[in-house]
Amino acid sequence: MRYAIGIDIGSTCAKTVVMDETGGIVRRMLQPTGWSSVDTAEAIRAELFREGVSMEDSRCVATGYGRVSVPYADRCVTEITCHGRGACRIFGTDELLIIDIGGQDTKLIAVEDGMVKDFVMNDKCSAGTGRFLEIMANTLSLRPAELCELAAGGGSTSISSMCTVFAESEVISLIGRGEKRENIAFAVVDSIVKKVVSQASRIQSDAKTVCLTGGLCEFDYLLQTLSQQLGRRVVSGPDARYAGAIGAALAARKLLS
Amino acid sequence: MYDLPEQFSAFGEARQKGFLTVKSVKEAGGMVAGVFCTFTPLEILDAAGFLPVSLCGMSDEVIPAAEAHLPRNLCPLIKSSYGFAVSQKCPYTYFADLIVGETTCDGKKKMYELLGKLKRTYILHLPQGEDPNALESWTKELRRFIAYLEDTFSLRITDEALREAAHMRNRERQKRMRLMELMKLDPPPMRGEQLASVLDGAGFLFEAASREAKLDSLAEEVSTQYVAGERPVSASDKRILVTGCPIGGVLKKAVGLIERSGGTAVCFENCSGIKAAWQMVDADAPDIVRAIAARYLEIGCAVMTPNAKRFALLERLVDEYRIDGVVEVELQFCTPYLIEAHPVREWARGRELPYLGLETDYSQSDAGQLSTRLEAFLERL
Ligand code: SF4
Numbered sequence: 001m002r003y004a005i006g007i008d009i010g011s012t013c014a015k016t017v018v019m020d021e022t023g024g025i026v027r028r029m030l031q032p033t034g035w036s037s038v039d040t041a042e043a044i045r046a047e048l049f050r051e052g053v054s055m056e057d058s059r060c061v062a063t064g065y066g067r068v069s070v071p072y073a074d075r076c077v078t079e080i081t082c083h084g085r086g087a088c089r090i091f092g093t094d095e096l097l098i099i100d101i102g103g104q105d106t107k108l109i110a111v112e113d114g115m116v117k118d119f120v121m122n123d124k125c126s127a128g129t130g131r132f133l134e135i136m137a138n139t140l141s142l143r144p145a146e147l148c149e150l151a152a153g154g155g156s157t158s159i160s161s162m163c164t165v166f167a168e169s170e171v172i173s174l175i176g177r178g179e180k181r182e183n184i185a186f187a188v189v190d191s192i193v194k195k196v197v198s199q200a201s202r203i204q205s206d207a208k209t210v211c212l213t214g215g216l217c218e219f220d221y222l223l224q225t226l227s228q229q230l231g232r233r234v235v236s237g238p239d240a241r242y243a244g245a246i247g248a249a250l251a252a253r254k255l256l257s
Numbered sequence: 258m259y260d261l262p263e264q265f266s267a268f269g270e271a272r273q274k275g276f277l278t279v280k281s282v283k284e285a286g287g288m289v290a291g292v293f294c295t296f297t298p299l300e301i302l303d304a305a306g307f308l309p310v311s312l313c314g315m316s317d318e319v320i321p322a323a324e325a326h327l328p329r330n331l332c333p334l335i336k337s338s339y340g341f342a343v344s345q346k347c348p349y350t351y352f353a354d355l356i357v358g359e360t361t362c363d364g365k366k367k368m369y370e371l372l373g374k375l376k377r378t379y380i381l382h383l384p385q386g387e388d389p390n391a392l393e394s395w396t397k398e399l400r401r402f403i404a405y406l407e408d409t410f411s412l413r414i415t416d417e418a419l420r421e422a423a424h425m426r427n428r429e430r431q432k433r434m435r436l437m438e439l440m441k442l443d444p445p446p447m448r449g450e451q452l453a454s455v456l457d458g459a460g461f462l463f464e465a466a467s468r469e470a471k472l473d474s475l476a477e478e479v480s481t482q483y484v485a486g487e488r489p490v491s492a493s494d495k496r497i498l499v500t501g502c503p504i505g506g507v508l509k510k511a512v513g514l515i516e517r518s519g520g521t522a523v524c525f526e527n528c529s530g531i532k533a534a535w536q537m538v539d540a541d542a543p544d545i546v547r548a549i550a551a552r553y554l555e556i557g558c559a560v561m562t563p564n565a566k567r568f569a570l571l572e573r574l575v576d577e578y579r580i581d582g583v584v585e586v587e588l589q590f591c592t593p594y595l596i597e598a599h600p601v602r603e604w605a606r607g608r609e610l611p612y613l614g615l616e617t618d619y620s621q622s623d624a625g626q627l628s629t630r631l632e633a634f635l636e637r638l
């Protein structure tokens with residue numbers, strides 16, 4: 001059997017999607033990237049081999065920041081292009097505004113006619129990224145998902161600093177002041193959303209569908225506040241965290257024919 | 258592999274080798290003027306017998322030294338330039354008898370004040386935009402500069418010398434333009450990174466006649482090889498217009514990345530590119546000082562308000578060089594260009610031209626991020 005394999009090596013997680021020749025998804029895999037993308041890529045190959053997916057007959061496209069560390073990939077394509085293609089398939093439209101909150105960076109991608117029309121990406125700083133949420137959750141001794149759930153019941157507090165380091169000390173001083181945990185959680189989510197909204201103002205898209213991809217896509221409360229503050233309904237789904245890998249697999253499928 | 262090693266390396270090495278020339282000029286009693294900006298009226302320095310040398314800092318190695326006096330959140334070009342002066346690591350700065358600065362952006366203006374404590378520095382008061390008095394006041398300012406040079410260094414700057422200098426600089430500009438215009442060919446006959454290093458390096462070939470000869474012979478050679486069928490750049494490469502801040506310090510990083518990701522920088526609108534070369538001085542005008550002043554005021558830089566001239570130039574270049582996409586290189590904390598990036602983006606949108614703004618500095622820490630952005634941008638074209 002010939003397969004189209006898409007591998008998205010992100011800063012925290014590696015996502016793999018295997019498609020058959022008809023484009024149907026036959027396998028999804030998720031694993032932590034760890035400290036070496038090369039080792040992760042090797043582990044993925046071994047796992048796929050065990051399951052009867054051999055690289056020889058298949059085509060593989062790698063994406064994500066570790067894309068160059070996949071020696072057996074036939075091609076590398078950036079995560080921006082892959083997210084665009086993948087999200088079109090997941091949400092069944094080719095007019096989209098994609099919000100991808102990744103571990104290391106947050107990007108907004110405007111797609112028209114199935115093609116990336118424009119994109120913005122945060123610069124070096126980690127404000128508004130998955131990493132930011134993770135650090136704040138750690139400070140509160142919570143898991144990111146728990147933080148988001150708690151946040152739903154909070155309010156009336158805010159973090160003014162966009163910088164992760166300063167924001168962390170703000171959170172610590174809020175804890176010290178005896179602020180309720182849900183209020184602090186609320187402030188953390190609010191800060192991420194504000195950052196995303198400000199990035200969104202730098203990109204033009206009238207697309208009807210706004211979707212959230214990346215590791216935080218299953219956090220309902222985040223979706224809800226994001227929708228509220230953007231003034232547009234933001235949708236997501238379980239496959240959304242695989243958007244990059246699905247886009248890569250679609251590109252690999254083209255190489256099959 | 259098609260390559261013109263000798264011709265190109267003459268320019269690539271010019272910066273390193275040039276200081277020997279400068280040293281011998283000094284030993285023979287000549288004088289050196291350090292300059293930083295495209296607005297510096299070179300003809301006046303030429304006519305005064307000074308050797309103008311660009312002191313723009315292009316590397317981050319001296320930035321820590323600069324940060325002992327300057328804030329961290331300042332454009333790397335300013336920090337690097339100052340860093341070379343304080344740390345005495347740049348032979349050109351060391352040899353300079355005079356530093357000439359202009360009132361361009363705030364960062365440079367204030368940096369020159371500090372530089373003035375280390376070196377004799379003269380500041381030209383450049384008008385800040387298209388006001389009706391600009392030409393009048395800039396002409397006066399240039400006359401004042403001429404008088405200053407004459408008094409301070411006991412010399413005479415004649416109209417004849419100014420005209421001669423204007424002819425010489427015009428010739429150089431034409432030769433630079435000729436080389437740049439070769440990039441209108443599709444596919445282009447050389448890589449943008451090669452072109453940019455020639456344009457930068459030419460400023461460090463201090464002897465006018467040999468500089469002109471080298472520019473000519475390179476253009477000649479490149480054309481001959483092209484006619485003979487050499488195609489060093491793939492026809493599928495996207496044709497990129499580079500605009501924004503001076504890029505000397507981020508050439509490898511930004512332009513190198515463009516050219517490794519499926520694009521070729523066919524046109525540099527920036528300083529040291531088209532912006533600095535396309536306008537000539539009317540060397541036969543009745544008032545030569547006024548003619549020089551007028552020519553420099555035509556430069557479309559973001560320090561000017563408003564800066565319609567830049568947009569007029571961009572508009573033309575897009576057609577002439579059949580541009581597929583615009584990449585704007587912005588140095589971190591460069592207020593004028595970062596603000597003007599918005600109208601540039603809007604302009605590109607209006608022309609349905611893909612646009613990418615890259616904010617960067619002289620470090621390597623964002624190379625990965627930049628490459629993702631550039632690759633994605635080029636995938637999209
Ligand atoms: S960008 Fe403007 S201020 Fe800077 S060197 Fe060029 S002309 Fe001068």
Ligand code: SF4
Pocket residue numbers: 332333334335361362363364365502503560588590591592593594
């Ligand atoms: S790049 Fe910008 S901030 Fe830096 S010297 Fe030039 S105009 Fe000033």
